[in-house]
Amino acid sequence: MKGEWGEHCGIFGVYGHPEAANLTYLGLYALQHRGQESAGIVSSDTQTLHSYRNMGLVSEIFTRDVLKRLPGRSAIGHVRYSTAGSSDLKNAQPFTAHYTRGELAIAHNGNLVNAHILRDELEAHGSLFQSSMDTEIIVHLIALSNENNLAGRAVRALKQVEGAYCLLFLSENEMIAVRDPHGFRPLVLGRQKNAYLVASETCAFDLIGGEFEREIEPGEMVVVNEDGLHSFYPFTPVTPSHCVFEFVYFARPDSFIFGRNVYAVRRELGVQLAREHPADADIVIPTPDSGFSAAIGYGHEATIPIELGLIRNHYVGRTFIEPRQSIRHFGVKIKLNPVKELTKGKSVAVVDDSIVRATTSRKIIKMIRRAGAELIHVRISSPPITHPCFFGIDTPMRSELIASSHSIEEINRYITSDTLGYLSLEGLKRCVGDENGSFCYACFSGGYPIKFPTRMGDSQLRLFEDR
């Protein structure tokens, strides 16, 4: 069911700027790679919230007219991706609601592992649900809380949820940012003159000329209102579990997250990959654009020249009409085409960041082979993905992950490469500099940092005990 599975998302917020909605629009634009399905912005003019959400890209949704109707000096925004078919405007964010204390908007990146249990309890209490999003649960919990201020109510609500969350709350006169105690997803704090900025990645600050101040810490709550910025640590501390896949694939190379620049880490993965799995190749070819950084590192370490042998079509549309007559490798050709002069008669090392279902990899290898390559060595800058993610990245079911049921050699045969090398888990850990075990490698190892609650637990009893 939708809602159990995490989604890719990006969030952005600004407090104290005369063009709050415009900056949020630009911030979301820079975070577009984190979600291309829907986007939304909610602004506050201190009296009331103004909201606009729609399906599509940020640059399509937010026209000048739409942005004019989002007045005020504070705003939060959200971009979202979810698997095809389940897309629905109802599930676009930020989510907004009226409750006894006024209006509230919330933007959420991550997902909760005890969502079902909480939803059942809330419905039993008489709560009505409008969407299938985890996020709505948090709003109900806040509405049910008796604390005096929004921060207190949010803390009380969040103490009941488990999972991954970076959250932005906006009320008429306050913006609150929270990162879960495990720090699964990145969240960064910035300034632009007197305005405070919060974003999923630092690249959002770069676009609007903002200064990166620091990361928001795991378990930290940052409250921004007319009295300035206040930081709290209301949750019981735990060992962090940063998502290593943000480094491997998800974040933008120019961003700085989890204490490192993404490009630098990704390049090092390529270097380490070359050490673990050298290849007797004439050229190194990256898969655009996700394999670029690792391929640079690989080629440099292996002293094999890099060539951009796969040309990407930059005008890929949302829907694509395929002719009835099947064309060989059609699906992947829409996006990529090999430069035959480079591959003809060569031994080629193809570098990519990861393999999920392996169907696309197979098409690419076959296409390169048809373009004349004699030997194809596939090098992957992360370990085999064997387990799904429950903390905010939209991986497929376990049965669809090829590495969950096939050996590396079997995958090599399936994708028709000559040799296949994956980066080792140890190599990955070394590259990200994880000395304290503060990263989550669950998708590679199955070692989930949070236990999944069952409905038999006693959380059911606790929820309303103090009402």
Next chain:
Amino acid sequence: MKGEWGEHCGIFGVYGHPEAANLTYLGLYALQHRGQESAGIVSSDTQTLHSYRNMGLVSEIFTRDVLKRLPGRSAIGHVRYSTAGSSDLKNAQPFTAHYTRGELAIAHNGNLVNAHILRDELEAHGSLFQSSMDTEIIVHLIALSNENNLAGRAVRALKQVEGAYCLLFLSENEMIAVRDPHGFRPLVLGRQKNAYLVASETCAFDLIGGEFEREIEPGEMVVVNEDGLHSFYPFTPVTPSHCVFEFVYFARPDSFIFGRNVYAVRRELGVQLAREHPADADIVIPTPDSGFSAAIGYGHEATIPIELGLIRNHYVGRTFIEPRQSIRHFGVKIKLNPVKELTKGKSVAVVDDSIVRATTSRKIIKMIRRAGAELIHVRISSPPITHPCFFGIDTPMRSELIASSHSIEEINRYITSDTLGYLSLEGLKRCVGDENGSFCYACFSGGYPIKFPTRMGDSQLRLFEDR
């Protein structure tokens, strides 16, 4: 005036395929880099022509419903770009008209240098014009011709025009491709099973699984109908003048044109550039994506590591809303952001294919400088552009070309780089292997291969003398 200036364009045609419009759609999609403003397809079901043209990208314009309304086994298509402001659906192609022999569609890449004279004469004769396109002139000349078949009428019409043209004609039962005697623009011939294909570049064949047969020769006319393919050379031969800028910038790297693969040529330009203008740099950074191939060659020859230090935003929309408060380097940041960790404290060689107005280059250099680079060496893989193009590439007026009025050292100061090196014209000639003087370098040298006719010529008298 609009119409005097050339436009970027791409053309595609297919004859003898049950999914002619679908293939044309895909072919145009692969040629989208040659024009993003408007697109159109005309198909023939042997009885009548069916047409659809609109503003926008190929993938947006052609829905399944639109393609269904383009039946038949032959079709031609066109993508077009023109300078902002003058865009108009009237000027979208293919152009269609009824005349005494039936219906005719025409798709044109290039532009004519005696368009004004011909238009004045035609209007004096009583011809009505619907558009401001050169292309319409050719159709009027065909309508006025008395020859017995379309090929004959097209030859008679084209003998009166001077300039650059790759043309596709479609009548109810024939497709005709013509390349002007100078061969300014590329035009290639292919097959897909029993169907004949024509395209501006070979990358269009790759996408649809077609086989590249050969280039259509300068001055060649290819007629395809139910009797098969026939080739003619109806024009007086001249020395070819292939547009060298197709190699430098315009064509796609995976295409094969003018007897060479574009990527290979472009990479060699980088190699030659490194020889002519070495740089004492720690890293080589290409400007995405146009500088990629040359930067690879440059880095390789100079043995300086390549790093992808400028990250491109892949979701750039058509219109972009800028905040009222000016943000430093905003315009270029929408598209590019530097990876600070790479540039900080480094000596950097930035490789690009060309400089036109230099305003974007200046923004990029300043942005890299702000990202911490100590020394910035700009290397350009073509000579300074000093003259406008009149043969189908949309360059600005001469006064706007910075190299037409500034020395290289002045440009270096303007764009704020530490050193600036352009590839020499001789180097460029050597790389493209031009031993017979068969390329046009007019934008670098001012040596235009066609004399521009004045209204005082006697062509005015000749036009209708035999009617």
Next chain:
Amino acid sequence: MKGEWGEHCGIFGVYGHPEAANLTYLGLYALQHRGQESAGIVSSDTQTLHSYRNMGLVSEIFTRDVLKRLPGRSAIGHVRYSTAGSSDLKNAQPFTAHYTRGELAIAHNGNLVNAHILRDELEAHGSLFQSSMDTEIIVHLIALSNENNLAGRAVRALKQVEGAYCLLFLSENEMIAVRDPHGFRPLVLGRQKNAYLVASETCAFDLIGGEFEREIEPGEMVVVNEDGLHSFYPFTPVTPSHCVFEFVYFARPDSFIFGRNVYAVRRELGVQLAREHPADADIVIPTPDSGFSAAIGYGHEATIPIELGLIRNHYVGRTFIEPRQSIRHFGVKIKLNPVKELTKGKSVAVVDDSIVRATTSRKIIKMIRRAGAELIHVRISSPPITHPCFFGIDTPMRSELIASSHSIEEINRYITSDTLGYLSLEGLKRCVGDENGSFCYACFSGGYPIKFPTRMGDSQLRLFEDR
């Protein structure tokens, strides 16, 4: 505030028909006069509810594609009008929600007088509100009820609300129709073969070939499920208060409501008006189309010929662009134009159903005067409107009702007519045959049939006492 004020609305429901959504679409189309701002349909396929709501007219919103996505054998629909400016998709109906027992959709015609009190109580309990509609209150009350079935929960919820309501509920396997004990708004029951139909007016049955069975009684609840139709009377009976304005203006002339045909009643109002206020006129002119029926009666009784002297433009668009230069009577001319040949030099009796703000009447009279009429006698087929409606018709604030602060003679002077005659309240009562005082005349008399609750009442205490 929005939500306190009633809106014009129409509702339609069908149970047990293979084309439930299609029939609902047609039913709403026939009820379009009851609300032109937004429309929605929810259908049930017995497993889940399917919903589509949008701003606009029924014929614009529901395309073939949209209707295909509303499968199932039962459906309810809603058309809605509200004052300009407050329109918002959030407030479109039917309203849908998930709660502990499953899914629920509700369509509501009318409005509640204790909405604020209930909303405050519900928010204090922790309920979140998505809209500003009264209707959402009823859904929250149902979600909080512990009764075993939907009918029981709906009764429990409705016992807490006061005001005017005709409601349609749709769950996965049941449709429920309820009319409030006062019977303010009409609600009728019909059959089409084996399917049950419910609608605001009988004209909806005519369009789809359905048979009118009977009116749903004040205070009656009709439950339709796979066991057939069941009728209940769960509320304490009160004297009915049918809205007399449905007869005067709101319902369609071809409908049968409150035991009478609307045209027949409206024509009788004209006959009675002629008796009370004869006019020495050459011709009778109705205001299209609302004055048609009464004018027929007036002309017949007064033996003055009727002429259709005001021509209506049938293509009135939603937004209209007025030239900057003011044109005399522009606003009303967009809709109406007099036939000068009829009015020139004549004494004219203009018959309309009612006067609200009098600004439009003034414009019409001035326009007719300019068209040459010598004497203009205005005759209104209802008494002066002196009080706003709180039971589901969107009248303006009391201060905007001209008759609340001006005498008939003052109104006559303001609208520039020569004489002005209103039907008497007694005449109105006689025409609708109200022997038992079972109609609401509050807009004419201020005698509201329900006392408005204050927040100090004890309903606050009762709401959750049994939880």
Next chain:
Amino acid sequence: MKGEWGEHCGIFGVYGHPEAANLTYLGLYALQHRGQESAGIVSSDTQTLHSYRNMGLVSEIFTRDVLKRLPGRSAIGHVRYSTAGSSDLKNAQPFTAHYTRGELAIAHNGNLVNAHILRDELEAHGSLFQSSMDTEIIVHLIALSNENNLAGRAVRALKQVEGAYCLLFLSENEMIAVRDPHGFRPLVLGRQKNAYLVASETCAFDLIGGEFEREIEPGEMVVVNEDGLHSFYPFTPVTPSHCVFEFVYFARPDSFIFGRNVYAVRRELGVQLAREHPADADIVIPTPDSGFSAAIGYGHEATIPIELGLIRNHYVGRTFIEPRQSIRHFGVKIKLNPVKELTKGKSVAVVDDSIVRATTSRKIIKMIRRAGAELIHVRISSPPITHPCFFGIDTPMRSELIASSHSIEEINRYITSDTLGYLSLEGLKRCVGDENGSFCYACFSGGYPIKFPTRMGDSQLRLFEDR
């Protein structure tokens, strides 16, 4: 073939007003009944023409933004209707073109009978055609003319065409209105302050507060430029042939055309109809809205009370989705519903303006019968339509006109009425006051006032003899 058949159209022009496009928009809005398929406006700012045309209603096509892009003090506009299926934006008007003298726009109401011959000749001469409209022929003829000014060229062109035309020409600095010598279609001249107005009907002047000056005479050409208004009569005079169907059905009742008010004529048709075909009926029911005026006259003369027994749905959309299950009389019910209380057990006289195919009449009669009427007398306020129109009204082929092949008694049986009476041709002539034979009754009599030219005529020789 399309183009041979006339279309319904309306035209409007203004010269010398700062809001020329806005007034034209309003003028077209008032003329919307003359064509609902497409609309267009062309304005002139004295330097260049600005144009916008689209499919749809005037109020949908012309937004504030569109109108802003139509600057200048003169403008012409057009509304158009054509038979379903042949609609195409290419055939929307005004038609615009560039020729040797500059730019030209043209709006045309009517159609030509020698269009085919002229088109063949023009194509033989080398002219290209963009559309299938007669109107384009006139523009080509103008472009081929050698006269010194636009008026001269237009006269020369129009001397070659035969048929019905009211034309508006707009060049950069002139507006020209022409009405064909037979005066088939109406065309009226007006003023608004210093601006000159031209329209198909006077109702267009009423909306914008313009004054009706006079009709433009058959064969008159009115030239308006900065020197003021000039009138010419360049054509050989003939006996006029005003289209009597404009009075019967087509024009708006509030308009003044052919020297009379339309409502007054239409009412007289009803009076005469009552004299010729009295009915023993309890009530007279008009078919909305086309039967209104005649029914008033009929009821008055016959002293039978009028009742508005058919209620019209005012929200009819363009496309309508019919349920798969056939509903009785569905097609007509979408638009009309009888008031059963009026018809039950009654003898009813139904008055309509005309019968074309009779399928709709049959549905209406059956619907009224089902609503309980005992006797139904159909009365038609014009004679049987036996012949198609070739002068600008879009009647169906002769074989589809029921009266071309059926007697009145047969039609009576087909539509299932009890009695059927048509107005006599003599009665019609008397009502329109046609003492000099200055009307066209061809659709009733087959007496076409223009001989249709064959291709064997000598017009072919004359066309270019003087070139």
